[in-house]
Amino acid sequence: MARTRDSDACPGALHVHNAADGALARIRLPGGMITAAQLAAVAAAATRWGSGTLELTSRANIQIRGIQQDPAALADAVAAAGLLPSPTHERIRNIVASPLSGRVGTTTDVRATVVELDEAIRARPGLAALPGRFLFGIDDGRGDISGLGADAAVHFLGDSAALLLAGRDTGVRLPATQVVPTLVDVAARFVDLRGKAWRVAELDDPGALVADLPVSADASATWEPLTRPPVGWIEQRDGRVALGAAVPLGVLPARTAEFLAAIDAPIAITPWRSVLVFDLDEARADTALRVLAPIGLVFDEHSPWLSVSACTGSPGCAHSAADVRADAAAAVAEPAAGHRHFVGCERACGSPPVGEVLVATGDGYRPRTAPP
Template sequence: MADCPGVLHLAAMADGALARIRAPGGRLSAAQARATAGAAATLGSGVIDLTSRANLQIRGMPEGAGPALAARLSAADLFVEGPADRRRNILLDPFSGLDPEEVRDMRPITASLDEGLRSASWIGALSPKFSFVLDGGGRSAVAAISSDVSCRAAAQGTMIIAAGDVLVEAADDQSCVAALLAIAQTAAAAGPQTRTHDLDPRILTSALQAVPGVRQAPEPLATRELTPRLGLVPQRGSERVALSLPVPVGRLDVAMLEWLADVTALDGEGWLALAPWSAVVIFGMSHAVAEARLAQSVGRGFTPLGVAERLTVVACAGSGGCSRAREPAKELGREVLELAAAEPWRLPPAAVRVHLSGCPRGCAGAATADLLLLGAEESPGWSAHRAASPRAPGEPVDRRGAVSARDVFELLAHRGR
């Protein structure tokens, strides 16, 4: 995808135009979920993707559908007029404010940052790929996801990290937001394609020194790993629970999203959160109702919890959705999960991650996978890589002209040999 899409600015894909809907912090009301489902049914093919940064994508729209989509989503407060629409890439821990282990509730910072980006005079010069991650120090550890700038709360304070080596501490929410905006403005001033890793750290340090309430951090933070949370999750200060439902290879359809909206409105608090590990979280449910809805979710198309806890499958759009891809990555991913549900004895004894990409670019995420399958560049076929990431796949351990779901489990079974 050469250019980041938005609501008005669509991307041409193999299955039609694609729109990306940014809900800062990944929060949607039941009404907003219904509006998105309705737009996908009326203007698109009915296919809705949940991205690795907790945005939604409507696929299969006709060229020129942007204005009609903008009108629909504007009524649901899911569209921002102007260049800010494509530049509000804010990833928040879906359990922020509700995680008993959290150090700081990042929801107020998210709202203020979003408002600051909407009103910034320089926003049009910021790269649409520029991203923020806000991590309150809870169990999910979303700051492990790569970003241009992250804000992470810990016992010793709230730290801001940009380009991996600029580290400052913010005294309060206001100074934190001001620092995040200062970093983004510095990148925008350097050029429309500039990311924080392109900037001299001294320039970022200088920009941050002018922000009140910000000082050099006394020590670096320990590295943490992303911890996906699925099933019933306790909520802080409540007997009610959150229900985190795994979405197979990050793909929803209209009926699934409408069902989520109904459950959110009937059984929850009226809003849901999109998680960067391909899940949707509904909050404020009684334990008994959450158990019942979890059981029902499998019949609605969601991945069984027992499968999702042992097998993570990420997949790019594949040949059906991307002109670069030769192999049907998304379809193969769904088949792998369906086979695991039908024949659970195939599941490995410990949790594993499988990444399927229809071409060598390795879209769908940069994390290391236990098994990485890459489509070939010039001809049909796959190369298999173990303990590899798309950025560093290494030499293949196997090459195959075609791969089935059973082949994937065979490759997993032999990964230690």
């Protein structure tokens, strides 16, 4: 079903959203990739101009809330860190990708594909008209991203890739060299055909986006959505170590982010609101683990924090009927069988694709029955 207006109000670093607790800036990280120096710069910006915390999103981006003054100065700091390469395209650089790609497992290494796609998006002037909610996905073959329902995505199958629309296999198979050109072409067609639709699933005929592409496979492949991040001590295939840390409710204190940056290693934010630190030798990994675990990051794959999430809620969101983060934190002491996402209103922001969504009523919570 199409929306009632022809564009959305997704914030960026330049176009902030005026929330109840101040302005909100969102920083896009294609593939969730960020350097230690960039994370340190974002943490410093959040401390100086914002609430002193970094919010990790379900698209592997970072938000800074509570900006009470000078959002332009914050945007300048983000740009100086190399995180704002295109003012015209900054809100549509939405790319989720398999965060362990190239380091863990034997699937296709898609890191270069993420960079190539980001560059191709920025090189197409017409794509600046994409809605800020349009999402690209690149799954390296392990099946962690394909279940997230990205608007235009690929799932690598060795030397070729399946083309997905709104999380569904189209039956189109692409050689690796055609993955990026095809994704940007699909996005450009969406701009032309979308009317007031923000997402591919809202089109009357999503197949029109790929009508000229040959179908060469049965379009029956499906992938289960994941809700739990990779956490703990993760062996890389090169013998080094990655550390996976869940961030309770996706709220990362700036001071904790500074500790992560001080490790001085490659970092990725995941779509499950967690952090990965890569390419560590065992000694550095052990030292980092001893420092980070006591300050709130979660490295236990059995932790109940991995089964609870929440939207912003009160007091940050004027639409919310409750302080849902506080309620979600309290619920950690009462583990449930599946994932629970607490939201303050029917919009159900940030809801995962599976699990129970609990909507605040002002007098407790009720299960949400309608899809987002």
